[in-house]
Amino acid sequence: MVSLAPYASDPARSRGRFHDQGGGETRGPRDAFQRDRDRIIHSISFRRLRHKTQVFVAPDGDHFRVRLTHSLEVAQIGRTIARALGLNEDLTEALCLGHDIGHPPFGHSGEDALQRAMAEAGGFDHNAHTLRMLTRLDSPYPSHDGLNLTWETLEGLAKHNGPVRRNTWAMAEIDAEWPLDLDSWASAEAQVAALADDIAYDNHDIDDGVRAGLLSLDQVLNDPLVQSNWDRVRARYPEVPQHRLLGELVREQIGCMVNDLLIESQRRLAEAAPRSVEDVRAAGRALIGFSDAMAEREQALTRFMYANLYHHPQQIEIANQTGQVIAGLAAAYLADPGKLPQRWLESLPAKEPQRTRHIGDFIAGMTDRYALSRYRELVGPIELDEGF
Numbered sequence: 001m002v003s004l005a006p007y008a009s010d011p012a013r014s015r016g017r018f019h020d021q022g023g024g025e026t027r028g029p030r031d032a033f034q035r036d037r038d039r040i041i042h043s044i045s046f047r048r049l050r051h052k053t054q055v056f057v058a059p060d061g062d063h064f065r066v067r068l069t070h071s072l073e074v075a076q077i078g079r080t081i082a083r084a085l086g087l088n089e090d091l092t093e094a095l096c097l098g099h100d101i102g103h104p105p106f107g108h109s110g111e112d113a114l115q116r117a118m119a120e121a122g123g124f125d126h127n128a129h130t131l132r133m134l135t136r137l138d139s140p141y142p143s144h145d146g147l148n149l150t151w152e153t154l155e156g157l158a159k160h161n162g163p164v165r166r167n168t169w170a171m172a173e174i175d176a177e178w179p180l181d182l183d184s185w186a187s188a189e190a191q192v193a194a195l196a197d198d199i200a201y202d203n204h205d206i207d208d209g210v211r212a213g214l215l216s217l218d219q220v221l222n223d224p225l226v227q228s229n230w231d232r233v234r235a236r237y238p239e240v241p242q243h244r245l246l247g248e249l250v251r252e253q254i255g256c257m258v259n260d261l262l263i264e265s266q267r268r269l270a271e272a273a274p275r276s277v278e279d280v281r282a283a284g285r286a287l288i289g290f291s292d293a294m295a296e297r298e299q300a301l302t303r304f305m306y307a308n309l310y311h312h313p314q315q316i317e318i319a320n321q322t323g324q325v326i327a328g329l330a331a332a333y334l335a336d337p338g339k340l341p342q343r344w345l346e347s348l349p350a351k352e353p354q355r356t357r358h359i360g361d362f363i364a365g366m367t368d369r370y371a372l373s374r375y376r377e378l379v380g381p382i383e384l385d386e387g388f
Contacts, residue, residue, distance in 0.1 A: 005086030007274040007287075009033070009187045015151035018135075018178050019144040036153045037094035043147060045101045045138045046071075051367035052100075053107040055205055055309070056212065057318055057384060064208050067100050073204060074099065077258065078196035084262050085269070085288075087189050094149075095156045095193035102130030104364040105371040109319035110326045117330035118360045121353035122169035129364055130157055132170045137361055155180045156190030160197075162286065169357075184281045188269075191288035195261055202301055203253040209309040210246055217242065223304045225297040229253050260294040321384060325371055326363065328379040333359045339378060 004010065011031035030038065040046050049067035056064050065073075075096035082092035103126045104110040114124040131154060135146040154174075158164060164171060164182040175182055185191070206226070209215035221227045229252040233245050265288045272287055274280045280287055290298060309315065333339055334356065337348050344362050349355045366374070375382060 003086065004088060005269075007188060007269065007277055007280050008086055009088045009091050009152050009189050009277050011088070011090070011150075017148045017150055019148045021143070021148065031090070032150050033088060033090040033094060033153070036147075036149045037090050037097065039147045039149065040094055040098045040101070040134075043101075043134075043138050043140065045133045045365070046097065048365065048367050049100065049103075051369050052103055052105060053110070053322075053368055054201075055107070055208055055315075057106055057322055057368055063211060065204055067103060070200060070204065071097050071100055074193070074196045074200045077199055077254065078193050081192045081196060081258060081261060081265075081288075082189060085188065085192070085265060087192060091152060091156065091187070092189040092192050092196075094153050095160060095190055096196055098130065098134065098153070098157055099160060099193060099197060100126075100130070101133050102126040102128070102364070104129075104326065105366045105368045106319075106322035106326065109323045110371075113323040113326035114330065114360060114363060117327060117334075118356055121356035121360070124360055124364065125168045125170065126364075127158070127161070128168045128170035128174075131174050132361070133365070135174055137365065151178070151180070152187060152189075154178070156186050156193065158182060159184075159186035160190040160194040162186075162194075169353075181281070185283060185286060186281065187277050188280050188288055191286055195288060195290070198298065199254055199257045199261075202257070202298065202305070203250045205305055205309060206253070207246060207250050209305075214312050214314060215309055217246065219308060220304075223301050225256075225301050226253065229256055257290070257294065257298065260291055261289070264289055264291040264294070318384060321382065322368075325375045325382060328375055329363055329366075329371060330359065332378045333362070 011033045014032045046068075049071060052067040054065045054067050054070045075093045078092045078096040079089045081087075082089045104114050104124070111124060111126050118124045134149055134157070135154070137145075138147060139145045141148065158171060158175075158180050159182060163184060167175070167182065171182070174180070206215065206220055210217060210220065221230055226249070230249055233248045233252050237245060237248065268287045268289065272279070272283050274283065274287065289295065337345065337355070337359065340348065340359070340362060344358070347358070349358055363371070372382065372384075
């Protein structure tokens with residue numbers, strides 16, 4: 001068994017679960033964080049990530065990533081980092097697997113449209129909705145709502161990007177019921193999950209963008225970080241055709257960023273010398289992170305990806321179309337809630353803003369393809385470019 005660092009999260013010292021399940025419901029030799037990971041994997045909301053946009057909408061191509069495969073890749077990177085730093089791998093994996101569960105269909109274009117549709121009811125935020133899904137909406141157990149995850153997992157999902165400075169109605173509602181100490185930093189495991197997410201999408205989106213033909217390799221090599229890693233790859237494989245080296249470039253990129261993260265995080269941890277996970281929360285800054293040089297290069301890569309892939313004219317056009325799908329669905333259901341499925345109609349609140357939020361919950365849970373089918377049924381025809 002891998003020895004944990006003193007600042008790692010310890011399942012034996014967990015703050016527990018909101019709903020007391022007693023000792024008779026434990027199934028198998030698993031600790032609290034292992035059970036959280038397994039509850040997320042077995043959840044309906046996790047399965048739906050299979051048909052939710054990562055970069056490309058409802059892709060026909062079998063090789064493009066979706067939210068599910070992205071989450072699995074984040075978990076793999078997160079576990080590697082956690083093990084090297086002596087952190088709890090199971091909590092890290094649970095956070096990586098669960099971090100995107102609150103995304104509505106069509107990624108950020110869907111979120112923007114849902115935010116506008118729900119503006120008078122407090123708006124929509126995918127991170128807060130992740131907690132809402134896991135504590136309220138996805139309810140496979142007979143005795144309580146939600147998955148009843150540990151405090152540490154909920155805290156990490158709420159704060160993996162740092163202290164929550166601007167609270168939303170959904171996050172405030174959950175925090176009021178069970179305070180998550182939103183103004184402090186989260187565990188080192190949650191900080192790892194956030195950086196693993198950045199590393200995964202920074203590099204796998206390059207892979208998908210080139211495969212889709214929206215980026216060229218020559219274009220990507222304009223980024224200094226990518227160029228430096230490409231030079232190392234070409235030096236190792238000078239005779240291999242260029243098209244065979246994209247995967248190797250992505251691996252080199254990930255390895256470069258992970259190694260920098262480990263060296264810098266070990267330096268910060270040695271400097272802060274936390275003796276417990278509470279010391280990590282009270283440090284007043286992130287103890288897991290890139291070096292200043294790598295952080296600057298990673299931010300430059302992110303800007304490059306926004307300019308050349310995420311804001312590509314073809315992507316913007318599809319984002320506009322998919323935003324219209326979400327706006328159209330919200331308008332249809334708000335005008336006539338009787339169009340909701342029976343189970344959702346039976347639990348529809350009578351008053352606002354709960355009524356609009358309930359409809360928002362239903363739309364946010366949709367997959368891309370279900371949203372498209374409901375739009376065609378309720379609003380009218382829509383065609384998206386095939387393959388994206």
